[in-house]
Amino acid sequence: MEGDTLREECGVFGVYGHEDAAALTALGLHALQHRGQEAAGIVSYDGSRFNAERRMGLVGDHFSSEKMINRLAGNAAIGHNRYSTTGETMLRNVQPLFADLWGGGFAIGHNGNLTNALTLRDQLVRDGAIFQSTSDTETILQLVARSAKPRIVERLVDALTQVEGAYGLVCLTPKKLIGARDPQGIRPLVMGDLNGCPVLASETCALDIIGAHFVREIEPGEIVVCTEDGVESHKPFPPQPCRPCVFEHIYFARPDSIVGGKSVYAVRKEFGAQLAAESHEDADVVIPVPDSGVPSALGYAEKAGLPFELGLIRNHYVGRTFIEPTQQIRQLGVKLKHNPNRAMVEGKRVVLVDDSVVRGTTSIKIVQMIRDAGAREVHLRIASPPITHSDFYGIDTPDQSKLLAHRFDLEGMRSYIGVDSLAFLTVEGLYKALGYEARDDEHPQLTDHCFTGDYPTPLTDRDGDRAGAQLSLLAEIA
Numbered sequence: 001m002e003g004d005t006l007r008e009e010c011g012v013f014g015v016y017g018h019e020d021a022a023a024l025t026a027l028g029l030h031a032l033q034h035r036g037q038e039a040a041g042i043v044s045y046d047g048s049r050f051n052a053e054r055r056m057g058l059v060g061d062h063f064s065s066e067k068m069i070n071r072l073a074g075n076a077a078i079g080h081n082r083y084s085t086t087g088e089t090m091l092r093n094v095q096p097l098f099a100d101l102w103g104g105g106f107a108i109g110h111n112g113n114l115t116n117a118l119t120l121r122d123q124l125v126r127d128g129a130i131f132q133s134t135s136d137t138e139t140i141l142q143l144v145a146r147s148a149k150p151r152i153v154e155r156l157v158d159a160l161t162q163v164e165g166a167y168g169l170v171c172l173t174p175k176k177l178i179g180a181r182d183p184q185g186i187r188p189l190v191m192g193d194l195n196g197c198p199v200l201a202s203e204t205c206a207l208d209i210i211g212a213h214f215v216r217e218i219e220p221g222e223i224v225v226c227t228e229d230g231v232e233s234h235k236p237f238p239p240q241p242c243r244p245c246v247f248e249h250i251y252f253a254r255p256d257s258i259v260g261g262k263s264v265y266a267v268r269k270e271f272g273a274q275l276a277a278e279s280h281e282d283a284d285v286v287i288p289v290p291d292s293g294v295p296s297a298l299g300y301a302e303k304a305g306l307p308f309e310l311g312l313i314r315n316h317y318v319g320r321t322f323i324e325p326t327q328q329i330r331q332l333g334v335k336l337k338h339n340p341n342r343a344m345v346e347g348k349r350v351v352l353v354d355d356s357v358v359r360g361t362t363s364i365k366i367v368q369m370i371r372d373a374g375a376r377e378v379h380l381r382i383a384s385p386p387i388t389h390s391d392f393y394g395i396d397t398p399d400q401s402k403l404l405a406h407r408f409d410l411e412g413m414r415s416y417i418g419v420d421s422l423a424f425l426t427v428e429g430l431y432k433a434l435g436y437e438a439r440d441d442e443h444p445q446l447t448d449h450c451f452t453g454d455y456p457t458p459l460t461d462r463d464g465d466r467a468g469a470q471l472s473l474l475a476e477i478a
């Protein structure tokens with residue numbers, strides 16, 4: 001581990017009551033591949049037993065064969081895409097996790113991150129719990145296992161009452177598919193319907209791929225239970241202000257998904273338009289950093305009345321750069337991934353648009369490429385505010401000391417990246433683009449701590465007395 005806490009941004013999927021449950025889950029995970037490319041897993045229930053398959057790598061590489069799907073028999077299944085975070089990845093961390101609990105088997109897939117998992121884990125280990133993975137999801141599983149409540153949904157509620165942080169969960173028991181979303185709705189979870197069969201997914205694009213229709217978002221703090229008798233909704237937690245994570249709109253979600261009732265693509269275009277309104281520079285051409293910067297660059301170009309050109313071509317056979325676990329590979333990844341399209345760049349004053357700057361690695365490489373391809377001027381525009389604070393809810397931003405916007409002020413970042421001018425979308429512009437009049441500083445409408453430092457939950461593991469001890473415990477395990 002790189003000295004950070006355990007973090008995961010992932011995709012989850014589940015379907016109940018369909019004879020092709022595993023194949024549908026594989027397709028759903030394929031549509032959610034952008035949320036995690038390091039590993040994937042599916043657990044199905046066939047009426048008498050659970051079947052589990054977990055693999056490192058892409059969904060299509062492992063879950064597309066008939067042989068594999070046949071091994072995952074049953075009419076209910078859940079699946080999970082895992083996103084590489086810090087440190088090494090182990091097959092035993094690949095989800096869905098499964099355990100034989102008192103009362104029956106229980107499988108769980110988790111998108112998000114808990115902020116008190118290490119603190120809870122420390123106590124559980126002291127009480128004799130034996131952990132098999134280093135994942136915070138196993139903390140939920142252990143809490144469910146230990147709950148004294150009689151019914152599985154009550155036991156899950158019991159467990160979730162003790163955790164802090166962000167989650168979109170799918171769980172499978174012999175009789176139930178269960179979905180749960182954290183009380184502030186930080187991480188997304190949606191419900192669909194495929195010919196009467198309920199479907200759960202992190203994003204609507206996973207419903208589209210199987211032809212399911214979108215029913216609704218799971219509400220913050222809601223638990224939905226799908227059984228033979230239909231879908232039940234429970235709201236067992238005290239209501240909290242809803243604060244979905246704005247990073248889904250900025251970077252994580254696929255542009256064809258609907259998040260919070262809004263098209264991700266349209267919102268990203270609006271981010272670009274706001275950015276142009278706030279910080280337009282005279283230039284000849286607007287060029288996106290593909291693919292993440294494309295919708296914002298389109299919005300920027302439209303608003304600024306400038307031509308939009310693909311001045312950088314992306315090789316689609318390389319994974320998302322950020323996802324590679326070491327800095328060297330990340331840098332190599334950036335080189336492997338983009339190539340300038342000289343004909344669109346040479347002699348031009350270029351406005352380069354990307355969705356976000358984290359460490360600055362991508363920006364430095366891309367700007368150098370554009371300059372090497374003969375650009376006369378390079379003006380970098382970022383369609384989100386400067387990321388000054390680390391994330392603890394599953395977005396996997398690094399330690400604060402590595403964040404470019406924490407290390408430098410605007411002028412410092414400009415000269416470090418080596419551009420003629422640099423501007424970020426303002427926090428006000430971000431809220432405006434999302435349709436809010438303004439950010440309500442008393443009751444912020446979104447989880448936006450990356451830009452504001454305003455964390456929606458306590459950071460118990462980070463700030464607690466036992467933080468050091470817990471981390472060393474995990475380092476030994478890893």
Ligand code: AMP
Binds near residue numbers: 359360395396
């Ligand atoms: P960096 O190179 O460290 O500045 O990262 C910024 C680049 O990574 C941008 O091009 C983004 O599209 C992408 N990015 C931003 N946030 C994330 C994230 N949480 N995970 C993976 N990639 C990201």
